[in-house]
Amino acid sequence: MRGIQLSLNQTQKPRLERALERLESLSSKSNPNASVTVADTIPVNYEDGVLKGHGTSELDGQVVATLCGVVERVNKLVYVRALRARYKPEVGDIIVGRVMEVAPKRWRLEINFSQDAVLMLSSMNLPDGVQRRRTAVDELNMRTIFEENDVICAEVRGFQHDGSLHLQARSQKYGKLERGQLLTISPYLVKRRKQHFHHLEQYGIDLVLGCNGFIWVGEHVEAKDDMVEDQANKSEQQNSKSTSSPNLEEQEQTYTPLEIRQNICRTANAVRVLSNLGFNITVEAIMETVNLSSTLNLDIHEMLGAEFCVLTAEREAERRSMLTKRKG
Amino acid sequence: MEYVSPEGLRLDGRRPMEMRQLRAEIGAVAKADGSAVFEMGNTKVIAAVYGPREVQNRSQQMNDQALVRCEYSMANFSTGDRRRKPKGDRRSTEISLVIRQSMEACILTHLMPRSQIDIFVQVLQADGGTRSACINAATLALADAGIPMRDLVTSCSAGYLNTTPLLDLNYVEDSAGGPDVTVGILSKLDNVTLLQMDAKLPMDTFENVMQLAIEGCKAVANYIREVLQENTKQLEYRRGV
Incomplete structure (x- = not known):
């Protein structure tokens, strides 16, 4: 079941209800009666020259919603912003996806969109960092870069003529995500921002908030741009690498310290709690939730319990009322 | 058998034009x-919607619209006598088709x-009235998606027993063998998307029964x-700004 599925005890239940009521009263002040359901008429005051955007259609000269959501107006444009829906890509969005298929010269990624997205071999940097034409050999070696079921981070490049969605990964920050957890939440909870990659230094983890509602929490990896490095220098390194025992090195590579693993789990649980409650997912909100859990000395698994859920809701209500007070 | 008592009450205590209690839950x-x-x-009835998502069978992909599929099934424990029903029998295939067609009529597939x-x-x-309940559940699930x-x-659905039009037949009334009219409409547009009837009815009574169903x-x-x-309000206020 979606949403809050916890057995709340007698004191927790009214507390949660009170917190949610408070949230409701806070939001209803700012934006009353803007929510519509399918086939509701949207009142338009100036009749002439209304631009009907997404989620609307015309019926007998009236603007009618085709989605459940919130009516938004920008000058003459009227559209309905859907809440729970699949991801709608926009050019430049940073997304996290999973490889479904390795096809000729491309990977197909599941990104919670109505079709699979396409990542062309030519629209990503090769791991050796050299800029060159992709050869048939590169094509054969595609599985060494990404395999099926790998989790990948990329950027939306745009729609092709045939309607397919193309991605690109032209920087070292994009690419395969390893040693962490992938969380799937509703995309409407993730807001588009300047920064979607976050390095939480005190925990040694990386947080990628994909616009498509896929969230990656993983061990921090140092993003180094291979292209800047001297070519000759690197080949030397490679030679020295091959001489040392590969087994030991491999072990070292796959090892994640326990503390970092716990941090990953704690952060992931924070995201779970917030998305269960239906709160917006931002780094600040996640960090606050993580801090709250660690100041309360809660175990990681206790974060998914009823008490923490209520506490998070109460704190969010507190935070939002502070915000509106400051504005007022 | 008497389906409407002289006092005008049905077997489960409803009036002829009374519906059963409705309850819906999203998510x-x-x-x-x-x-x-x-x-x-x-x-x-429980309904789940997946998609719009990548077409599983490439040959069914349509370049101008979405493909809508529907699968209806009955849990083994859903009826009085517990029995294992083969998947894809005639009845469930027919109902799947009915649901798919009435849903396709309202989804903007293009x-x-x-x-x-x-x-x-x-x-x-x-x-x-499983047919009606399935359509209503599917509508809710689609709106949620x-x-x-x-x-x-x-x-x-509506029926006609003991010369009385009855709204929303239950199992006992349904199995009485009388006419059973299932209607599906687009309420705002006032269009009929589904109309099914087994047994025969004179034209004038049919109109009454159908009006009742509408x-x-x-x-x-x-x-x-x-x-x-x-549900929308709740999602919006929880999300905040």
Whole structure:
């Protein structure tokens, strides 16, 4: 079941209800009666020259919603912003996806969109960092870069003529995500921002908030741009690498310290709690939730319990009322 | 047998033009894009919608519209006598088709080309009117999944027993062998998307019965709208700004 599925005890239940009521009263002040359901008429005051955007259609000269959501107006444009829906890509969005298929010269990624997205071999940097034409050999070696079921981070490049969605990964920050957890939440909870990659230094983890509602929490990896490095220098390194025992090195590579693993789990649980409650997912909100859990000395698994859920809701209500007070 | 008592009460104590109690809940399946449970009295149906998503069978892909699929099934424990029903028997194939067609009539499929929408409905408790309950549940689940629709399809059945038109037949009344009219309408557009009847009815009584069923559909539509409105409001205020 979606949403809050916890057995709340007698004191927790009214507390949660009170917190949610408070949230409701806070939001209803700012934006009353803007929510519509399918086939509701949207009142338009100036009749002439209304631009009907997404989620609307015309019926007998009236603007009618085709989605459940919130009516938004920008000058003459009227559209309905859907809440729970699949991801709608926009050019430049940073997304996290999973490889479904390795096809000729491309990977197909599941990104919670109505079709699979396409990542062309030519629209990503090769791991050796050299800029060159992709050869048939590169094509054969595609599985060494990404395999099926790998989790990948990329950027939306745009729609092709045939309607397919193309991605690109032209920087070292994009690419395969390893040693962490992938969380799937509703995309409407993730807001588009300047920064979607976050390095939480005190925990040694990386947080990628994909616009498509896929969230990656993983061990921090140092993003180094291979292209800047001297070519000759690197080949030397490679030679020295091959001489040392590969087994030991491999072990070292796959090892994640326990503390970092716990941090990953704690952060992931924070995201779970917030998305269960239906709160917006931002780094600040996640960090606050993580801090709250660690100041309360809660175990990681206790974060998914009823008490923490209520506490998070109460704190969010507190935070939002502070915000509106400051504005007022 | 007497289905309407001289006092004008039916077997389960309802008036002839009274519906059973409705209950709907959104978000019953965690991993689905949209889901709902819909109850009409003792009939209980769960629906889950997946998509729009990549078409599984490439040969079925359409370049100008979405592919809508529907699967209806009845849980083994849904009826009085527990029996294992073979998947894909004639009855469930027919109902799958009926649900798919009435849903296709309201989904704006041209907005989601090269994709597929899967609707799964399962009857958890059967007490007559499963067809209508399935359509209502599917509508709710589609709206929850954020799939653009022309209007909400709602459905309700009506029958004619003891020379009285009866709204929303239950299992006992349904198995009496009288006529059973199932109507599905788009409430805002006032279009009929589904009309099924077994047995025969004279023309003038048929019109009365159908009118009664349409009234039932409108009542269901009002209820569904309320549920959706409440759900949207809740999502919006929880999200905050």
